Each structure stands twice: as C-alpha cells, then as structure tokens.
Amino acid sequence: MDLRSLRPSLARFDVTLVCTVVLLAGVGLLGAYSTGGEPLLYRQLARVVVGCAVMIALAHVEPGHFARWAPWFYAATVAALVAVLVVGSSAKGAQRWLAAGGFQFQPAEVAKIATPLMVAAFLAKRRGVPRLSVVIGAAAFIVLPVVLIGYQPDLGTAVIIAVAGAGLLFIAGTSWRLVISSAVVGVASLPFAWFLMKDYQRERVVTFLDPEKYPLGAGYQVVQSKIAIGSGGLYGKGWLSGTQSQLDFLPERSTDFVFAVLAEEFGLIGVLMLLVLAGIAIFRGFWIAGQSQEPFGRLVAAGLVLSFFMHVFVNVGMVSGVLPVVGLPLPLISYGGTSLVTTMAAFGIVMSMFSHRRLLAD
Amino acid sequence: MSLHPLRRDAERERRRYRSRVIVGAAFAGAGLLALFLRAGYLQVVQHEHYTTLSHENRIRIRPVPPARGLVRDRAGVVLARNFSVFSLEVVPEQTGDVESTLRHLREILSIDDAEEEKFRQQLRHMPAFESIPLKTRLDEREVAIFSVNRHRFPGVDIHTRLVREYPFGEALAHVVGYVGRINTAEQRRLADDPNYRGTRYIGKTGVEHSWERTLHGYAGIEQVEVDARGRVVRTIDSTDPAPGADVTIGLDVDLQLRAHAALAGQVGAIVAIDPRDGALLAFASAPSFDPNLLVLGIDRRGYARLSGARARPMFNRALHGQYPPGSVAKIFLAFAGLDQSVDLVRGHVQCGGRYRLAGTSYEYRDWKAGGHGRVNLEHGLAESCDVFFYELAYKLGINRIHQYLTSFGFGSPTGVDLPREAPGLVPSREWKLAALGRPWTAGETIIAGIGQGYMLATPLQIASATATVAGRGIRLRPRAAVRIDANGAGSGEEVPPEQLPAVAAEDADAWTRIIEGMEGVVHAEYGTARRIGGGLAYRMAGKTGTAQVVHQATRTSYEDLESIPWERRDHALFAAFAPSEDPRIAVAVVIEHGGSGSRTAAPIARDIIDHYLNRAAPGPAGLIADRAGLPGAPQP
Numbered sequence: 001m002d003l004r005s006l007r008p009s010l011a012r013f014d015v016t017l018v019c020t021v022v023l024l025a026g027v028g029l030l031g032a033y034s035t036g037g038e039p040l041l042y043r044q045l046a047r048v049v050v051g052c053a054v055m056i057a058l059a060h061v062e063p064g065h066f067a068r069w070a071p072w073f074y075a076a077t078v079a080a081l082v083a084v085l086v087v088g089s090s091a092k093g094a095q096r097w098l099a100a101g102g103f104q105f106q107p108a109e110v111a112k113i114a115t116p117l118m119v120a121a122f123l124a125k126r127r128g129v130p131r132l133s134v135v136i137g138a139a140a141f142i143v144l145p146v147v148l149i150g151y152q153p154d155l156g157t158a159v160i161i162a163v164a165g166a167g168l169l170f171i172a173g174t175s176w177r178l179v180i181s182s183a184v185v186g187v188a189s190l191p192f193a194w195f196l197m198k199d200y201q202r203e204r205v206v207t208f209l210d211p212e213k214y215p216l217g218a219g220y221q222v223v224q225s226k227i228a229i230g231s232g233g234l235y236g237k238g239w240l241s242g243t244q245s246q247l248d249f250l251p252e253r254s255t256d257f258v259f260a261v262l263a264e265e266f267g268l269i270g271v272l273m274l275l276v277l278a279g280i281a282i283f284r285g286f287w288i289a290g291q292s293q294e295p296f297g298r299l300v301a302a303g304l305v306l307s308f309f310m311h312v313f314v315n316v317g318m319v320s321g322v323l324p325v326v327g328l329p330l331p332l333i334s335y336g337g338t339s340l341v342t343t344m345a346a347f348g349i350v351m352s353m354f355s356h357r358r359l360l361a362d
Numbered sequence: 363m364s365l366h367p368l369r370r371d372a373e374r375e376r377r378r379y380r381s382r383v384i385v386g387a388a389f390a391g392a393g394l395l396a397l398f399l400r401a402g403y404l405q406v407v408q409h410e411h412y413t414t415l416s417h418e419n420r421i422r423i424r425p426v427p428p429a430r431g432l433v434r435d436r437a438g439v440v441l442a443r444n445f446s447v448f449s450l451e452v453v454p455e456q457t458g459d460v461e462s463t464l465r466h467l468r469e470i471l472s473i474d475d476a477e478e479e480k481f482r483q484q485l486r487h488m489p490a491f492e493s494i495p496l497k498t499r500l501d502e503r504e505v506a507i508f509s510v511n512r513h514r515f516p517g518v519d520i521h522t523r524l525v526r527e528y529p530f531g532e533a534l535a536h537v538v539g540y541v542g543r544i545n546t547a548e549q550r551r552l553a554d555d556p557n558y559r560g561t562r563y564i565g566k567t568g569v570e571h572s573w574e575r576t577l578h579g580y581a582g583i584e585q586v587e588v589d590a591r592g593r594v595v596r597t598i599d600s601t602d603p604a605p606g607a608d609v610t611i612g613l614d615v616d617l618q619l620r621a622h623a624a625l626a627g628q629v630g631a632i633v634a635i636d637p638r639d640g641a642l643l644a645f646a647s648a649p650s651f652d653p654n655l656l657v658l659g660i661d662r663r664g665y666a667r668l669s670g671a672r673a674r675p676m677f678n679r680a681l682h683g684q685y686p687p688g689s690v691a692k693i694f695l696a697f698a699g700l701d702q703s704v705d706l707v708r709g710h711v712q713c714g715g716r717y718r719l720a721g722t723s724y725e726y727r728d729w730k731a732g733g734h735g736r737v738n739l740e741h742g743l744a745e746s747c748d749v750f751f752y753e754l755a756y757k758l759g760i761n762r763i764h765q766y767l768t769s770f771g772f773g774s775p776t777g778v779d780l781p782r783e784a785p786g787l788v789p790s791r792e793w794k795l796a797a798l799g800r801p802w803t804a805g806e807t808i809i810a811g812i813g814q815g816y817m818l819a820t821p822l823q824i825a826s827a828t829a830t831v832a833g834r835g836i837r838l839r840p841r842a843a844v845r846i847d848a849n850g851a852g853s854g855e856e857v858p859p860e861q862l863p864a865v866a867a868e869d870a871d872a873w874t875r876i877i878e879g880m881e882g883v884v885h886a887e888y889g890t891a892r893r894i895g896g897g898l899a900y901r902m903a904g905k906t907g908t909a910q911v912v913h914q915a916t917r918t919s920y921e922d923l924e925s926i927p928w929e930r931r932d933h934a935l936f937a938a939f940a941p942s943e944d945p946r947i948a949v950a951v952v953i954e955h956g957g958s959g960s961r962t963a964a965p966i967a968r969d970i971i972d973h974y975l976n977r978a979a980p981g982p983a984g985l986i987a988d989r990a991g992l993p994g995a996p997q998p
Binding site for chain 1: 371375376378379380382383384385386387390391393394397398400401402404405406408409411412413415416419420587588589590595
C-alpha cells in the first residue's frame with residue numbers, strides 16, 4: 001500500500017455514509033445495553049471501535065488493490081470455510097467457528113465480502129453484457145462458498161450470499177431473458193431443496209408457515225418476538241422497559257432478535273428511524289455505486305450494499321414473522337463481533353470507491 | 363454524437379448499469395417499505411392483541427393464602443397454632459437434572475425413602491416451575507449444612523412455611539381434630555372457591571373441620587410480574603389476605619388433660635359438659651393419636667398402622683362410639699314413669715332377683731342374685747334394681763319409652779359442632795319392623811327398661827342427657843366453640859348457647875325425686891357407687907351402668923371379672939353431675955370392657971368432677987398454662 005492512497009482528506013470522505021453507519025452501530029449499543037447491561041455494552045463498544053478503524057482504513061485503500069487481492073482473499077476464505085467443516089468448533093448444532101490466534105471468527109461472515117469482491121473482479125475483466133458463459137463462471141464463484149456454508153449448516157448466510165450474488169449478476173447487466181429464465185428455474189427447483197435440507201431446517205420452514213401451532217417448541221421465538229414488536233405500539237414501552245425482553249421471554253434477544261427488543265422499547269417510531277437509517281446507508285451506497293466510473297468499483301459497491309440490504313430484510317423479516325427463522329444477525333446492530341466488523345469493513349470498501357472516484361475519473 | 367466507439371460502448375454500458383442500480387435501489391426501497399408496513403401492522407393494527415398477549419405472558423394473579431386462625435381453650439390456652447418450619451424445596455426446572463440433584467443432596471442431608479416417595483409423587487403431577495417440598499422439617503443444623511452448600515444446588519432452596527401445630531398432641535386430637543393436605547375429593551369440591559386457591563391444608567376432623575370456614579380466613583390476591591421461567595420478579599398489586607378468626611372452645615384444657623390421663627391404658631371416652639350453657643368441658647377418647655403426625659402427611663404405611671390398629675386410635679369414641687347405655691338408661695325411664703304417673707312410681711316392687719312376665723315362663727334376672735327386697739323409685743335408682751325397671755318398662759310400653767328417650771336427645775345426633783356425629787339408636791316398633799322385618803316383642807320392652815337390647819347411645823348423648831337432668835329439663839345443644847375472635851383476642855363474638863325443646867315435667871317434683879335417687883347412687887350406703895362417695899365435699903348425682911357385651915345366659919357369674927377375657931367383659935358406664943343442688947358439670951364415662959360401671963367408670967368420673975370443682979376458680983389463662991407446665995400460653 002503506497003502512501004499516495006492515504007492522501008484523501010476528510011473532505012473526501014463520504015460523511016453521510018460514515019455518520020449513518022456509526023449511528024446504526026450506536027443503535028446497536030442501545031440494544032446491547034438493554035439486553036445485557038454494561039458487560040455487553042463495553043464489549044460491543046470495543047468492537048465498534050475496531051470496526052470503525054477497519055472501515056476507515058479500508059476507505060483509504062485504492063480500489064485497484066481490492067481487485068488485485070480479490071482472488072487471494074477469496075481463495076483464503078474458501079480454504080477457511082473448508083477448514084471450518086474439518087476442524088471448526090460447533091455451537092447449537094452447526095459448525096461455524098474457527099479459532100485463530102486466541103480469538104474466534106466465522107469464515108462465513110468473511111465470505112460475505114470475499115464473494116462479491118471475487119465476482120466483481122471476475123466480471124470487471126469481461127466488459128460488455130455478460131455472456132452466458134461469463135454468467136455461469138461468475139455463478140460458480142458464488143455457488144462454491146454457498147454450498148460450503150450451507151453445509152455447516154448456516155442456511156441464512158448461504159441464502160444471503162446467493163441472493164446478493166445473483167443481484168450482483170443482475171446489476172452487472174445480465175440480460176433480462178437470462179434473469180427471468182433463471183428465476184423460473186430457481187423457483188421450480190425449490191421443492192428439491194426440501195430434500196437437501198436438514199431436519200431442523202425443515203422444522204423451521206414448517207414452523208414459519210404456522211408458528212402458533214408450536215408456541216412452546218420451534219415457533220416460540222417467532223411468537224414471542226411478534227408479541228414484543230406488537231406490544232411496543234407506536235411509541236414503545238421505553239428504553240430498558242420492554243417486558244418481553246427484560247423478563248427473558250424473547251430468546252436470542254441480544255443477537256438475532258435484537259430488532260424485536262428495539263421495536264418493543266422504541267415502538268414504530270423507533271422502527272421507522274432504524275429503517276430510515278438503513279435506507280440512507282443503502283441508497284447512499286447505491287448512489288456511490290452509480291457514480292463510480294470504474295467497473296470493478298461500482299460492481300463491488302453495488303454487491304456489498306445489496307448484501308447489506310438482504311441482511312436487513314431477511315433479519316427483520318424473520319423477526320417480524322414474515323420469513324422463516326434462519327439464524328441471521330441484524331447487521332451493525334446485533335451483538336457480535338465478526339458480523340459487525342465485516343459489515344463495517346464492507347462499508348469501508350464502499351467508501352473507498354467514493355474516496356477515490358475523482359482520482360479514477362482523472 | 364461523434365463519440366469514440368469505445369467511449370460510446372462505455373457510455374451505453376454505464377447507462378445500463380445505472381438503470382440496473384436504480385432497479386436494485388427500487389427493489390431495496392420496496393423491501394424496506396414492506397418491513398415498515400409489517401412493523402406498522404403489528405404495532406398499530408394488532409397492537410391491542412399483542413399487548414394482551416404480553417400481559418398474559420408476564421402477569422400472574424396469585425392467591426395469597428390467609429393465616430389460619432388459632433384454636434384456644436376457655437382460658438385462652440392455645441390448642442392449635444401455626445409455626446414456621448424450614449422446608450427444603452426443589453424447583454425441578456431449575457435444577458438441570460433432578461436425579462443428580464437428589465443424589466448430591468443425599469450426600470449432605472439425610473432424606474429418607476418416605477420423603478423421597480412423596481417428593482416423586484408430586485414431581486409427576488406438578489408443573490416443573492413449581493416448588494416441591496422434599497424435606498419438610500429441617501432443624502437448624504440441617505439448615506446450616508444446606509446453606510453452606512447452597513451454591514451447588516440451583517433450583518433448591520429453603521422456604522419458611524406455616525405449619526399447623528397441636529401443642530397438646532394426642533390429648534386433644536379427638537376434639538380439636540387436625541388439618542391435612544387437601545385431597546382430590548376436597549379439591550373437586552373447592553374448585554370454584556377462589557378463597558381456597560393457594561391453600562394447602564384443610565380441617566379434616568374435630569373443630570378444625572366443623573369451623574373450617576371460620577378458621578380459614580379469606581385469601582388475598584397478588585398480582586405479580588414473572589419472567590419467562592415463571593419466577594416472580596416483582597409484585598405489581600396486592601390485596602392482603604384476611605387471617606382466619608380464632609375459635610375459642612369451651613373446653614378446659616386442664617380438665618381435658620386430667621380426663622386424658624384418666625383414660626390411660628383404657629379404651630373408652632369421657633365427655634364433660636357444663637349444664638348451664640352446653641359447653642364441652644372435656645371431650646376425650648382413648649386410645650388417641652398424635653395429630654401432628656398427620657399434618658405434614660404421613661406415608662401410607664404409617665397411616666395404615668394408625669388406622670388399622672386393633673384399638674383404633676383414630677376412632678373418636680366420644681362422638682362415634684355407640685354403646686348400649688345399660689342401667690344409665692334407668693334415669694330416663696324413671697322420669698318417664700314419673701311424668702306419666704305410672705302407679706309404680708308411687709309404690710314399690712318386691713324384688714326377689716327375678717322377673718317374669720305374666721303368662722310366660724322366661725325369667726329375667728336381676729344383677730343381684732338374691733334380689734333387692736322392697737324397692738321404690740329412689741331405691742331402684744340408687745341400687746339399680748333391675749326388677750323395678752323391668753316392671754316400669756312393662757308398664758310404660760315401648761312407645762312411651764321411645765318417646766321419652768327421644769325427648770332427651772337419644773337416637774339422633776345432638777348437633778354438636780363436631781363433624782359426622784353418630785346418631786345412636788332408640789328402638790321402636792316401626793324401627794324394628796323396617797330394619798329387621800320382625801314385629802316387636804314384649805320381652806324387648808322389658809330389657810329396654812335396663813338399657814339393653816337394641817338401644818345405642820354415644821358418650822356425648824349420655825353426657826348431654828345427664829346435663830338435661832342436671833338442668834331439670836332444660837336442654838342445651840352441646841357445643842365446642844363458645845367464642846369467635848375475628849380480629850385477634852378480646853374483641854370476640856360469643857357463640858350463644860342454643861336451647862333445645864326442654865323436657866317438660868308435669869310435676870317439677872319429678873326432677874327432685876330423680877336427683878334424689880341419683881344422689882343415693884353415690885351417697886347412700888346402699889348406692890351402687892357408694893365407693894366413690896367417701897370424702898366428697900359436695901353432693902353428686904350419678905348413675906352406674908354396665909352394658910352387656912355377651913348375653914347373660916352364656917355367662918356364669920358377675921363376680922369373677924378377672925377370669926373373663928377382656929373382649930368379653932362388659933362395658934362400664936357412669937353418668938353424673940355435681941354439685942347436685944347447683945350443677946356445674948355433667949360427665950359421662952364409658953370404658954369399653956371395663957367390667958362394671960361402679961368399679962371402673964365411677965372413680966374416673968369422681969376424679970374428673972373433683973378436679974373440676976375442687977380447684978380454684980379459673981384465673982387468668984397464663985396462670986393455668988404455667989401451673990400445668992403447658993406450652994402455648996395465649997398470645998396477646
């Protein structure tokens with residue numbers, strides 16, 4: 001990394017995006033304190049600090065470096081995903097964690113960045129409307145980590161990467177005909193996916209279709225989180241006063257179900273503010289992608305923003321009972337290190353496209 | 363439009379890219395809007411619904427059981443009270459593993475099989491978040507041992523519970539009764555009574571049963587917030603329970619202990635009544651049992667041992683025991699004769715030790731082989747001449763005998779405030795035909811004259827009828843409770859004595875003559891109970907009774923008591939009141955297989971009456987408790 005890349009001043013930062021991301025992380029701190037008091041708050045705060053540092057550092061990196069390093073990063077991630085299946089430690093029936101030098105991380109989270117980077121790098125080299133062979137090649141880069149992650153099993157992350165990857169192929173210019181026919185094939189093959197699922201995944205789908213039928217079993221989480229959200233009303237019960245979360249009725253409340261905690265305590269007003277913040281981050285990201293002159297940069301930005309959106313959508317969708325529970329955190333807000341740092345890293349990469357747009361245009 | 367082809371391509375590509383980004387952004391925008399609408403639907407449209415569910419989740423209405431009222435004796439001595447026990451209880455859900463918890467608990471505390479069996483029984487039937495008692499009476503050492511090890515046992519804790527205690531144990535078991543865990547039948551009966559939600563114990567017998575509603579009090583309500591594990595986080599609102607009222611019974615615990623002691627080693631009952639207000643002064647049945655054993659529930663074997671014992675200690679003989687009254691019935695026959703002005707009561711019979719109905723050959727024997735000679739009514743009573751009463755019964759006829767015995771309260775429950783009282787039996791023509799399908803015979807009328815045959819009476823009925831004689835016909839319903847204190851002692855409400863239809867005499871002289879005869883039993887040199895008459899500081903009116911267990915004809919003699927096997931010996935009875943001119947106590951003593959009333963029952967009656975009349979007038983309650991060295995002095 002040469003010193004020139006560190007030159008962009010603060011003025012060249014995308015202040016809007018930085019502020020939005022930090023605000024969302026701040027909302028996460030409110031949630032962490034509400035669900036676990038000071039211990040959770042301080043740990044999450046430390047992660048936010050680390051995340052910010054990573055984000056700002058990456059914002060300074062010249063996009064070309066990402067393109068050059070993408071294949072190696074991707075290869076390392078795939079290797080880590082294989083390693084996780086072989087030597088990883090498991091939690092709640094899934095092997096997701098890999099210990100490295102004293103701390104643990106989830107390679108699947110890293111794959112959320114590595115995959116769009118790799119696909120973008122691959123597509124950027126092949127100008128014009130992607131031909132079928134290019135699309136298939138790019139799809140192969142997506143399918144490999146998706147399968148490895150799905151095998152852990154971590155259905156949620158696999159779906160996010162697959163859908164965000166498909167979105168990336170769409171934004172890259174894949175013809176409508178191909179997009180529509182793949183969508184049709186995809187929907188038609190859904191029943192086959194049923195046979196590939198593990199029992200607990202099937203149970204989740206069944207539970208999703210009829211949660212009230214299993215109020216104390218698998219449907220408990222959704223029933224309780226809907227109660228939390230619904231009882232929050234317009235203005236919420238007040239910070240730290242959500243009975244559903246404070247009295248332990250809500251499971252996984254600091255991590256995957258933190259949205260329900262916030263919805264209960266801050267009401268629809270809070271939900272609106274949260275979604276508006278997420279929307280600002282997403283639209284600003286798309287705007288940066290649209291502004292970017294360089295094919296790799298704009299594809300990476302679009303792919304990462306799409307991934308962030310899918311994340312928010314699937315998480316809030318499952319917590320509010322419109323999507324199956326797949327075990328996915330709410331990015332930037334849920335308590336947890338890997339997700340927070342990788343999401344901020346992703347925004348750092350997006351910012352890099354903004355920071356360097358003039359340099360590239362020149 | 364003269365752009366370089368390459369530039370033009372790039373331009374077209376960029377434009378398409380932009381349109382795709384706009385599609386993507388629109389897609390994202392639509393997604394976020396959908397999420398917002400979903401949240402709005404839950405939080406605004408269905409808000410009420412989810413608020414209700416949220417409340418149901420966290421708010422529980424819990425009944426708070428009231429503290430049970432105390433039972434005191436007439437001087438205020440506490441006969442039934444509540445005390446705290448340390449109870450080791452387990453919340454199965456919080457232990458993680460109940461089995462290993464039990465195993466490790468057994469390493470530090472002794473838990474016997476019976477306790478474990480009871481625990482397992484409840485473990486199967488109670489929800490996992492409910493606290494189940496494992497060991498109900500921890501001593502201080504055990505509490506200390508557990509407290510030190512407590513951190514090793516999540517879900518196990520020591521609770522303080524109020525448990526009923528009967529300081530006098532078996533001496534009052536048959537009158538105070540006891541409480542026990544609410545059983546399935548009682549649970550069904552109380553299912554709709556909000557007052558009993560949260561109550562674990564209910565009166566099973568005695569005053570505890572008959573005054574259950576008064577002693578129980580009113581349950582309070584507590585609105586609590588619970589967490590997902592059902593643990594109480596805080597109390598939102600509460601209405602305090604109203605403790606049960608204290609019930610004061612007319613019993614004199616000092617006298618009761620005397621009566622209980624007098625029955626030691628015997629099978630029988632003693633009932634003492636104050637003839638002036640019907641209050642039970644003593645009410646003892648032997649053998650007895652320790653009611654404290656039954657409060658916390660004894661295991662099945664222990665209960666079987668208690669209820670199956672040959673002498674049946676759980677059987678309340680004073681209330682449920684039905685005995686032929688024997689010669690005690692002569693008192694009431696005499697009154698019938700006087701009231702009906704049967705010629706005989708103004709004359710006499712010549713008793714030769716035998717009686718024969720005219721025109722028949724069967725001879726009814728008198729208990730005294732040689733006969734009593736010339737006997738009038740007073741002598742008949744004092745000497746208990748059978749022949750006189752054979753003749754009197756014959757003259758009265760069974761219909762009138764039935765009428766008079768019934769008027770004294772025989773043959774139906776007295777209505778005392780103690781549960782499930784036995785009715786006794788006064789035979790009549792109608793009764794015999796209905797019950798046995800055979801007509802009444804003249805011979806049965808004859809033996810009714812000496813209280814034999816079909817007639818049965820409870821010791822309580824005998825005492826009550828004796829009190830009626832003492833009151834010269836005034837009948838008061840026997841009663842245990844005399845005062846109810848709803849708000850602690852002192853501000854109580856008296857339970858008024860209840861007058862029953864009096865036994866009215868045509869001629870008031872009738873009572874005088876009967877009492878004279880009964881005084882003769884004790885004080886005359888020919889009285890059957892003259893042995894107890896020595897050294898009496900007051901006049902006592904009494905009547906001995908000996909109820910045949912085995913028919914006379916199958917026996918050889920009255921004299922060789924010691925040679926007769928215990929279970930074939932006669933029941934011994936004695937009924938008395940004193941002082942005869944101003945009666946303050948009426949007593950009935952029944953000793954099963956006691957042999958003869960004069961030898962066994964009469965001395966006990968004298969002991970009770972002596973004790974009652976000779977001691978100083980009852981002072982403040984505390985003094986009585988002190989003097990007797992008794993626990994349970996009344997609390998202010």
